[in-house]
Amino acid sequence: MKLITRFIIIYLTITVIVLGIGGVISYELIKTEVDKELQFEFMERIDRVAYLIERGRDFHRSRRGREIEGDQNLIIERLDYEVEPRIEVKDTLIWHDRLEQNESNVKVSAYRNINGESYYISTYGAMIESDDITEAVVKTFLWILGLQILGAIGIGYFVSGPLFKPFRESLKKIKRFKLQEKQYIPAEETGVVEFNEMNAFVEEMTRKAVSDYENLKEFAENASHEIQTPLAIARGKLELLSETELNEEQYSYVDSLERTVKKLSRLSESLALLTKIDNHEFDNGKTVNISEFIEESISQFSEFLALRNLSLETSVEENVEVYIHPVLADILWTNLFQNAIKHNIDGGTIKIKLTREKLSISNTGRKPTVDPDKLFERFQKADQSSDSIGLGLSIIKRIVEQNDYTIAYSYSDGWHTIEILLNGVKGNQLQN
Amino acid sequence: MKILIVEDNTELLQNMVTYLEREGYRCERAASYDEGFDKVMSYTYDAVLIDIMLPGGNGLQLLRELKSVRPETGTIIISAKNSLDDKVEGLDLGADDYLTKPFQLPELQARIKAVNRRNNLGGKEIIRINEISLNTQTREVFVNDTLVDLTPKEYDLMLYFVSNKNRVLSKQNIAEHLWGDYVDQLDNLDFVYQHIKNLRKKLVKNGAEDYIESIYSIGYKLNDRLSRA
Numbered sequence: 222m223k224l225i226t227r228f229i230i231i232y233l234t235i236t237v238i239v240l241g242i243g244g245v246i247s248y249e250l251i252k253t254e255v256d257k258e259l260q261f262e263f264m265e266r267i268d269r270v271a272y273l274i275e276r277g278r279d280f281h282r283s284r285r286g287r288e289i290e291g292d293q294n295l296i297i298e299r300l301d302y303e304v305e306p307r308i309e310v311k312d313t314l315i316w317h318d319r320l321e322q323n324e325s326n327v328k329v330s331a332y333r334n335i336n337g338e339s340y341y342i343s344t345y346g347a348m349i350e351s352d353d354i355t356e357a358v359v360k361t362f363l364w365i366l367g368l369q370i371l372g373a374i375g376i377g378y379f380v381s382g383p384l385f386k387p388f389r390e391s392l393k394k395i396k397r398f399k400l401q402e403k404q405y406i407p408a409e410e411t412g413v414v415e416f417n418e419m420n421a422f423v424e425e426m427t428r429k430a431v432s433d434y435e436n437l438k439e440f441a442e443n444a445s446h447e448i449q450t451p452l453a454i455a456r457g458k459l460e461l462l463s464e465t466e467l468n469e470e471q472y473s474y475v476d477s478l479e480r481t482v483k484k485l486s487r488l489s490e491s492l493a494l495l496t497k498i499d500n501h502e503f504d505n506g507k508t509v510n511i512s513e514f515i516e517e518s519i520s521q522f523s524e525f526l527a528l529r530n531l532s533l534e535t536s537v538e539e540n541v542e543v544y545i546h547p548v549l550a551d552i553l554w555t556n557l558f559q560n561a562i563k564h565n566i567d568g569g570t571i572k573i574k575l576t577r578e579k580l581s582i583s584n585t586g587r588k589p590t591v592d593p594d595k596l597f598e599r600f601q602k603a604d605q606s607s608d609s610i611g612l613g614l615s616i617i618k619r620i621v622e623q624n625d626y627t628i629a630y631s632y633s634d635g636w637h638t639i640e641i642l643l644n645g646v647k648g649n650q651l652q653n
Numbered sequence: 654m655k656i657l658i659v660e661d662n663t664e665l666l667q668n669m670v671t672y673l674e675r676e677g678y679r680c681e682r683a684a685s686y687d688e689g690f691d692k693v694m695s696y697t698y699d700a701v702l703i704d705i706m707l708p709g710g711n712g713l714q715l716l717r718e719l720k721s722v723r724p725e726t727g728t729i730i731i732s733a734k735n736s737l738d739d740k741v742e743g744l745d746l747g748a749d750d751y752l753t754k755p756f757q758l759p760e761l762q763a764r765i766k767a768v769n770r771r772n773n774l775g776g777k778e779i780i781r782i783n784e785i786s787l788n789t790q791t792r793e794v795f796v797n798d799t800l801v802d803l804t805p806k807e808y809d810l811m812l813y814f815v816s817n818k819n820r821v822l823s824k825q826n827i828a829e830h831l832w833g834d835y836v837d838q839l840d841n842l843d844f845v846y847q848h849i850k851n852l853r854k855k856l857v858k859n860g861a862e863d864y865i866e867s868i869y870s871i872g873y874k875l876n877d878r879l880s881r882a
Binding site: 482 | 662664665668670671672675677732734737753754755756757759760806820821823824825826829843844847868869871872
């Protein structure tokens with residue numbers, strides 16, 4: 222739900238509650254005020270009747286003098302007993318003929334001693350029917366509510382429009398922010414304190430993220446270079462050691478150490494390569510004829526194919542050109558091909574298919590033990606015990622991403638297939 | 654042969670010196686840019702090994718200076734950075750070869766010999782091991798003047814052995830020399846064994862002694878001082 226929708230809902234809910242309470246209060250206030258006026262009016266009328274009686278006007282002809290003074294509800298009775306003069310004000314329900322319901326009326330009754338006789342004078346009535354009050358109040362308040370809704374929607378449009386524009390702009394920039402581009406988000410003056418604070422914070426945060434990222438990258442690159450010199454020393458020492466008189470056991474240790482050192486060095490080289498790709502050091506591509514590229518590499522790999530007795534089926538369209546850094550093209554293809562050899566079974570097959578849209582390489586092999594989605598993550602190995610360092614596929618993936626290609630891996634019926642959609646055609650079903 | 658090694662890491666320097674001196678090379682050392690500059694300006698060397706990252710300056714600059722006064726000197730750049738730009742620049746400046754750390758000492762030695770061959774012998778050299786001779790220009794191997802039919806890989810292997818004769822070369826080492834970056838594939842190094850077996854067979858068939866010794870089936874050594882009855 223949008224913030225502004227939520228705001229309007231809360232606002233209107235409160236408005237309805239407030240108007241409801243306000244309506245009840247208004248009704249009560251109006252009614253009280255009207256009743257008070259009515260009381261005064263009735264008392265004055267009674268006083269007038271009393272005055273007329275005092276003056277000798279005789280109301281006795283009609284015991285219930287309805288016509289008197291134009292007041293149909295006036296009642297004058299002479300009482301046979303002594304009364305204490307007093308006035309009583311009551312709310313009473315009177316049957317209303319036309320509305321066919323009981324109506325709340327004000328009734329004022331007075332007991333008076335006039336010229337030595339006791340009288341009961343009373344009248345009742347309602348200036349406005351309570352239904353009418355309710356109706357008026359409800360109508361008024363519905364009007365107010367209607368205007369409030371219009372106002373709220375208007376404010377909503379304004380708030381989500383011009384008022385929140387700086388917020389949306391900032392949000393757009395944050396969404397577009399890519400750490401690899403190393404561009405922090407500069408804070409813009411918005412004229413609103415909260416937005417300014419937010420923008421300042423975003424600037425500070427992105428600056429920090431960018432600088433941390435750079436430091437990390439630099440560290441990773443330096444570390445992987447710095448590590449090569451000690452490794453070279455270790456390697457040299459092992460080679461010198463292997464020239465001394467060693468027995469078989471000692472020599473096997475030296476050999477195993479040599480391999481470990483080599484593996485370590487490969488590992489740090491691969492990490493350095495990933496870092497370089499991330500650092501956009503290979504952004505200047507050029508047009509590479511991958512058809513030729515693949516044909517050439519096949520001869521280079523032929524020995525390895527022969528060793529494992531692998532057969533190769535190729536279907537390579539001629540002169541397929543892509544725009545890529547040649548070094549990356551080499552690494553990408555070498556890794557793919559090596560992968561297909563490494564994870565193959567002896568006597569298996571490798572299929573290479575290249576069209577203008579798509580490069581796919583399939584190989585026979587055992588069912589993967591790793592979740593295919595995780596296959597492209599760093600240090601994921603199909604076989605944990607294997608000698609590989611587990612960076613090949615993540616290097617492939619980084620190169621693919623860097624060049625806006627799409628890569629997908631699938632396994633079915635003993636075939637592992639890696640497909641790369643070329644020319645930045647963003648695949649949908651193949652999107653990994 | 655006189656070699657100058659410009660490398661600031663003393664341990665690495667020591668490794669190279671020890672290995673190369675066993676081969677009979679005379680090695681001089683320089684541990685900084687200034688020291689290196691001083692030496693290349695004052696003396697002539699058959700080969701100069703230059704590390705790129707040096708205290709006091711860049712190895713590529715030193716290479717530039719060296720090439721300006723003695724362009725005929727064989728030069729090999731040694732770098733911790735597997736950087737294509739450095740490599741291209743180094744080779745453009747006239748370096749003969751480029752080695753990335755951590756390199757193998759037998760590989761270094763083979764490269765020095767190749768550089769020397771190219772620069773001082775015009776690429777022509779006949780290397781002799783008793784009855785075997787290698788023509789480095791035509792890439793042919795003869796046993797007592799009989800041409801041995803070797804594949805290019807087998808020739809490379811033979812040359813590598815000859816460049817590092819009487820030294821132990823592990824299978825790993827040989828694999829890296831022959832296949833470089835593709836060595837990742839060689840999970841089992843039996844491939845090396847296959848090549849060596851074929852090479853030995855061909856040499857012996859053509860009447861040569863079997864000079865290639867297997868060392869505990871982990872490494873190999875070309876032993877020309879073989880004393881077999």
